[in-house]
Amino acid sequence: MVMQEGKLLWTPRPEQVESANITAFCRWLEHTQGQHLPDYASLWRWSTTDVDGFWQALWDYFDIEASTPPSAVRGRRTMPGTQWFPGARLNYAQHVLRGAQRGGDALLSMSETQPLRALPWETLAQQVRGLATELRAMGVQPGDRVAAWMPNRPETLVALLATTAIGAVWACCSPDFGARGVLDRLTQLSPKVLFCIDGYRYGGKQHDRRDELAHIVGALDSLTHVVLLPGPDSDGAHLPDANVVRWDALMDRPPVQAADFRFEQVPFDHPLWVLFSSGTTGLPKAIVHGHGGILLETLKNASFHFDLHPGERIFFHTTSGWMLWNFLVGTTLTGALPVLYDGNPAYPERDMLWRMVQDARATHLGASPTYVDQLARAGVVPGERYDLSALRMISLAGSPATAECMAWFYDNVKADLWVANGSGGTDCCTGFVGGVPTQPVHAGEIQGPSLGVAVKAFDGQGHALIDEVGELVITEPMPSMPLYFWNDADDMRYRETYFDTYPGIWRHGDYFRIRADGACFVLGRSDATLNRHGVRIGTAEIYRSLARIDEIEAALIVNLDLPGGRFYMPLFVKLAEGLTLDEALEAKICARLKSEFTPRHVPDEIHQVPEIPATITGKTMEVPVRRILMGAPPEAAANRSAMANPGALDYFIAFAAQRRGGETVKT
DSSP: OOOOTTOEEEOOOHHHHHHOHHHHHHHHHHHHHOOOOOSHHHHHHHHHHSHHHHHHHHHHHTTOOOSBOOSOSBSSOOSSSOOBSTTOEEOHHHHHGGGGGTOSEEEEEEESSSOOEEEEHHHHHHHHHHHHHHHHHTTOOTTOEEEEEOOSSHHHHHHHHHHHHTTOEEEEEOTTSOHHHHHHHHTTTOOSEEEEESEEEETTEEEEOHHHHHHHHHHOTTOSEEEEEOOTTOOOOSOOOTTEEEHHHHHOSOOOOGGGOOOOOEETTSEEEEEEOOOSSSSOOEEEEEHHHHHHHHHHIIIIISOOOTTOEEEEOOOTTSHHHHHHHHGGGGTOEEEEEESOTTSSSTTHHHHHHHHHTOSEEEEOHHHHHHHHHHTOOHHHHSOOTTOOEEEEOSSOOOHHHHHHHHHHTOSSOEEEEOEEETTTTEEEEEOOTTSOEETTOBOEEOTTOOEEEEOTTSOEESSSOEEEEEOSOOTTSOSEETTOGGGHHHHHHHTSSSTTSEEEEEEEEEOTTSOEEEEEESSSOEEETTEEEOHHHHHHHHTTSTTEEEEEEOOEEEGGGEEEOEEEEEEOTTOOOOHHHHHHHHHHHHHHSOGGGSOSEEEEOSOOOBBTTOOBOHHHHHHHHTTOOHHHHOOGGGBSOGGGHHHHHHHHHHHHTTOOOOO
């Protein structure tokens, strides 16, 4: 099916516009401040020009509780380094657990070994208070790091909230990460406590992680306590150290009443959690977010761009190490119920997630274009098999969505559906562009820039472009921008990552186009980061792993965004003299990357090349190679005069030409 970009796919009915949270917010603004903002375009312009007014309005609208009020919206106003709500003291977890006052269920969860079940607010709040009290008894202080190697289960959310309730800093890797990938991340933080699991079920198979766990625990010499959640078919008896305690034993304590528990009151910019981005130029970046910034940003994004209402149910298939998990569990701030699933999305049947949407009565579903492409190729039509009457919103993320991808939902799921394409990232733990519930949906388009996000497309000289492709930049600060990178002296790496190209302007690393009417198009990465199924992977961590394979002298890896949300990630290797790439070496490379990191790190193809292109200073030229493989003229993609080995590009030029002709290149 070929779908014309820009074709109208859906228009919200008047009653849908009337009930939208964004409509209520506009009325509140007019009533309380006299702000008349008749449409989304005017609301967005106000939110990005009156920066202080907008974020103060959100503070008031969402009734942020601060034990000490702020003295202003902003103190220091530079970017980077903006100081938000100076003087305020609050707590993220305290705001999440305000939901206990409403009662009812807080979330739903399911795994390959557990049926769909609900966790009541009363139980969640009691478990958080109890675990937080135990963490304090272990000596965990505000600012200490608490790490996790945990799956997408309610216990992980309890651990997150208990950690942040006492002012400690949370960080999590999912259990599919191998020991090397985990240690590259967690050793940067010197965590005091580790929550972990020793095995999990995926695709009907048991994955024993005891050896990996022993390696991780043994290498983290900063640990004082380990909390073990035994996996399926495990008794948890294999870690006899006195500082290891089982989850159920830790939770089997007398309940801590709400009146007896104290949430640690911390500054607005106190570290909340660390999210790990790619390791493109070294170890994965340890991105630190703050209590107040994430609180405000999640409330804004979930309320206005997902239009979540109390009692609605939102489901993303995600791991606990991806920023989408942090956002998903954060939707509890709105009174919505996140649906957590720990397992294979295509087991025991290819469309299992749609059965879960039906059984959970999910109103919101997150999906990737890659997943949609898989369903379309298999001829799956969810609307014919399942009762999806509760479903009203689809959030597409992970890679650029084509017009055909968006149209697939209207043809195969249901006609009255708000399909919101969006893009953002781990860096700010939110979307920069995304859904607008009061506006029509057009094929292949993102509805608009998010509120409070002054997003633009810049050319190389820093001039704003309209309806032309440029670099995605943000020209005004946001509270959820990173506080800093952990162990980043003088913010050097932080500034190099976002602010070197356009001083004082955030450059995100995506190609971007925005029309005068606000429609947006994110067109893939403009830097060397590998966006693999929506998870960013750094080239540096792949190179570090390959450097320990004696046969490999040098390597280069790139990832290409393909139509239909698909990806192509080839690895190019220069081998030691006299060696030839064979199946055994390919298997060795793939096994190393899979065991040390995740299956997402395994390339689609491996090719032996005579030389790896490098600059005169020795930097591997991933971006020029990627541009050549995407079809850019070689003279526009790379400056050979700045190369140490100009002839090395010839292989890749031939490779790109033969690939466009449908051939596979081998040396």
